[in-house]
Amino acid sequence: WYDLAGTATRKDLETYLQLNKEAANLNNFTSGAEMWLNDYEDDTLEVQLENIFEEIRPFYLQLHAYVRHSLKQTYGEEISEDGPIPMHLLGNMWAQSWVNIYDQTTPYPNKQSKGLTKEMLAQNYTALKMFKLAEEFYVSLNMSALPQAFWELSYIEKPTDGREFICHGFANDFFKNSDVAIKMCTRISAESFFTVFHEMGHIYYYLLYKNQPIAYRDGANHGFHEAVGDVFALSASTSKHMHKIGLLKNYEPDEETRVNELYRTALRKVAFLPFSYSLDQYRWALFRGEVKSDEYNCKFWQMRESASGIKPPVQRYKEDFDAPAKYHVSADVEYLRYLVAHILQFQFHKSACILAGEYDPNNPNSYLSECDIYQSTKAGNAFKEMLSMGLSKPWPDALEILTGQRTMSASALMEYFKPLQDWLEKKNKETGAQVGWKSEFKCLSKSGAEKPIGAGIIIVLFVTICVGMV
Ligand code: X8Z
Ligand code: ZN
Numbered sequence: 001w002y003d004l005a006g007t008a009t010r011k012d013l014e015t016y017l018q019l020n021k022e023a024a025n026l027n028n029f030t031s032g033a034e035m036w037l038n039d040y041e042d043d044t045l046e047v048q049l050e051n052i053f054e055e056i057r058p059f060y061l062q063l064h065a066y067v068r069h070s071l072k073q074t075y076g077e078e079i080s081e082d083g084p085i086p087m088h089l090l091g092n093m094w095a096q097s098w099v100n101i102y103d104q105t106t107p108y109p110n111k112q113s114k115g116l117t118k119e120m121l122a123q124n125y126t127a128l129k130m131f132k133l134a135e136e137f138y139v140s141l142n143m144s145a146l147p148q149a150f151w152e153l154s155y156i157e158k159p160t161d162g163r164e165f166i167c168h169g170f171a172n173d174f175f176k177n178s179d180v181a182i183k184m185c186t187r188i189s190a191e192s193f194f195t196v197f198h199e200m201g202h203i204y205y206y207l208l209y210k211n212q213p214i215a216y217r218d219g220a221n222h223g224f225h226e227a228v229g230d231v232f233a234l235s236a237s238t239s240k241h242m243h244k245i246g247l248l249k250n251y252e253p254d255e256e257t258r259v260n261e262l263y264r265t266a267l268r269k270v271a272f273l274p275f276s277y278s279l280d281q282y283r284w285a286l287f288r289g290e291v292k293s294d295e296y297n298c299k300f301w302q303m304r305e306s307a308s309g310i311k312p313p314v315q316r317y318k319e320d321f322d323a324p325a326k327y328h329v330s331a332d333v334e335y336l337r338y339l340v341a342h343i344l345q346f347q348f349h350k351s352a353c354i355l356a357g358e359y360d361p362n363n364p365n366s367y368l369s370e371c372d373i374y375q376s377t378k379a380g381n382a383f384k385e386m387l388s389m390g391l392s393k394p395w396p397d398a399l400e401i402l403t404g405q406r407t408m409s410a411s412a413l414m415e416y417f418k419p420l421q422d423w424l425e426k427k428n429k430e431t432g433a434q435v436g437w438k439s440e441f442k443c444l445s446k447s448g449a450e451k452p453i454g455a456g457i458i459i460v461l462f463v464t465i466c467v468g469m470v
Helices: 002-026 032-040 045-077 099-105 114-122 127-140 148-153 190-208 220-236 239-244 257-271 272-287 295-310 338-354 377-387 393-401 412-433 451-467
Strands: 169-172 180-183
Touching: 002 032, 002 272, 032 045, 032 272, 032 338, 032 393, 045 099, 045 257, 045 272, 045 412, 114 190, 114 338, 127 190, 148 180, 148 412, 180 190, 190 377, 220 257, 220 295, 257 272, 257 412, 272 295, 272 338, 338 377, 338 393, 338 412, 377 393
Parallel strands: none
Antiparallel strands: 169 180
16 A cells, blocks of 8 residues: 555655645745644644643553553564554554554453444444434534535445545535535444544534635634544543443443543544654655655654654665555645644533533543533534634634633643553553663665665674685
8 A cells, every 4th residue: 555555656746845835935934834834823833732742642652552562462573562563453554543453452351342333233324324323413412404405415425336436534615505515435334433423523614604704714723623523423432322322232331441441542542643743743844845855755654653653564665655655645635633633622522521511520430531412502502602703713712712721732631531541550560561662763775775784784794704714
């Protein structure tokens, strides 16, 4: 995949970077990085993100350590105890979400439920049923039913007439009345369930700000747009909610189930944080001309390793070009939005949960991860107020409406995962799982001009021995 979807685009890269620079300069930005960052209307954003990362890092390291140690039980020598994790063992082509290794690494296997995918399949769910389920959730928050145009214009399954169709989920605003649509190749799976909620978040945002003047018909920032659907999915994916809608038979909240569920969510959301950060840090560096052309690929893997503690399954070389194997890189879509969304959605969730009476921060027996804002008009109205502003005000104003805060903060995310963080720290100590990783990164050329240091020593030794023998 990386060879075909990534390296194949290498020939177009210089043109892309040149055009990107021209576009940025024409808009009075020094580079494409500043052009992208401009959306967040805050010169200190990069520093803020660095601080947020420092706050999250200890938790990420514990998660990483637990995952590596658990996978080692299956893969043995394939995984080193203190090195980066080979990413093909993480269940996702880009290692951006690790949720597919949940079954393999569950903290309490005896407390595992049947799983959403299996339950939906058993109940003969269809793509349409999944969309109707998501719509019903939004309607329960006092939002309107989707307009007829949505159902007429959308493609919720892959067309079978042989036409070319990009399956990557997308929500469209046609900027005309209520003309909105989703295109995605829905599958009956938990992952698709989340994507339906995600795309529907874009649609409801479009509809809520449709009465704004055209220039303001956009998200408060790109991160807001990506956070809307995700925040509702945080509620909709709780066991509490699944039980309510008949997708989970038995639901008895206890500590072990809570840890399992938090772990599953962390594999989706926390593993994602360094991935999303490094993807755009990498592109900022390219756009700013900070990377030499023969180091384009090395820089990518070096940043991925340093941020996430993962490595490619096989050695990649200077001649490869792997970043564009990710859809958004090839499609020139800024990715920081998803990182911002992953922080904001927990801020939104906490405030909405308090409004819904589903969470009490002062009660130690109340858990953010067990909050379901379903049917809360109060929470729904606060969202409606924030979202209907669109881009008419700076994003801190929008954030303040729902959360009372004016800055992005990782504290709600950390609060959400606190029980898991405590559990991981204890567990990793018990099992002796190492925390952190030693770099194994090597920047090599296929021609072998630059060999790893170890190989160099062997050659020198070999030559010395041969010369000695002569
Ligand atoms: O691209 C998407 C959405 C469309 S905005 C399906 N996402 C990112 C990805 O797939 O890499 C959602 C989460 C991250
Ligand atoms: Zn999206």
